Amino acid sequence: MHEVSLMENAVRMAVETARASGGERVHRIRLRVGAMSGVVPDALRFACDMVCQGTPADGAELEIEEVPATCWCAHCAVEFATPDFLGQCPHCHAVSGELRRGTEMELASIEFS
């Protein structure tokens, strides 16, 4: 995936948000990344310092919340994690088509001053 440009988008949004709230510097960037998003968290971490350089987010800490792929079984009315992405309900063994979480790639929150 395009971790460098995703990180650039994240930093741009973080700086915009900080400025809109009267801030000048971004100290922490929290991302939410789903296991099914195709995004490699380590590649985001790798890109972060480079992308933040020379921006109001220079030196910001990056926190990544990794969201497991989670399906819904309508039969059992439960959510279950599906780390192999196969969506098989651990209770009834039916295959669920409904992925509830795991495709996120978003800027969750920032810390600024």
Added chain:
Amino acid sequence: MCQECGCGIGGEVKIGGRPASAAHSHSTHHGDGHSHEHGGGGAPHSHAHDDATAFPPGRQTVAVQRGLLEKNERLAERNRGFFRAKKLLVLNVLSSPGSGKTTLIQKTAAILASRLRVGVIVGDLATDNDAARLREAGIPVVQVTTGTVCHLEAEMIAKAAERLDLDALDVLIIENVGNLVCPAAYDLGEDLRIVLLSTTEGEDKPLKYPPMFHSADVAVVTKSDLAAAAGFDRAQALAALHRIAHHARIFELSARTGDGMPAWIEYLEQQRASAKR
């Protein structure tokens, strides 16, 4: 070399052979540094952090909750609305390089020709061979040379579509760049996402690229004429597809021999009829 994907191919985005600096999302791709307020997501409101102890004074936290690809998503929705208004059926065709996208598109357009008018947008990193093949077959086609970008984006589609006479078309087929990774994340405004798996690839491809196969509305097993020669384990491939792409319609066909094509064509005609409603 592209720092994004390491594809080793340098260049700029070209639409119909012409540089399209306006079309290329250097903005999307490399950040344009502009800072305007964005619509979606609402105005950010800041509040003091609850856990004051762990928090240096003067710092605030603010929830943002915005998708990193929100710009592409907005443009894709705009494309979708535009295409719907034109009553077009729009397909986004995805696969590894060589799985048979161009061949299937060419055959599909040829068979549909007597009933439906098909136009094509082809994305390719560097060459326009595929567009040339389709053009020779008499199909209206616009080439998007993506340069360093290993997927198509909604903005490129908007620009490319301007070069087609959409009012003279019923179906718009987009051949994406041959790549099973990042195109999965970029909505183009299509009605249906068609993911190809050829019998000469591994049966376990769907398990290796879950985001792409999960996002498929339709999975097409191509080159069925080569299945025996390639030792293709059909049962295993279908099981993998059923598991990752539970909800997808599955077709098995050979664009070379025409085997299996009628079911696929009939499906497209049905889909087009409902797009027209």
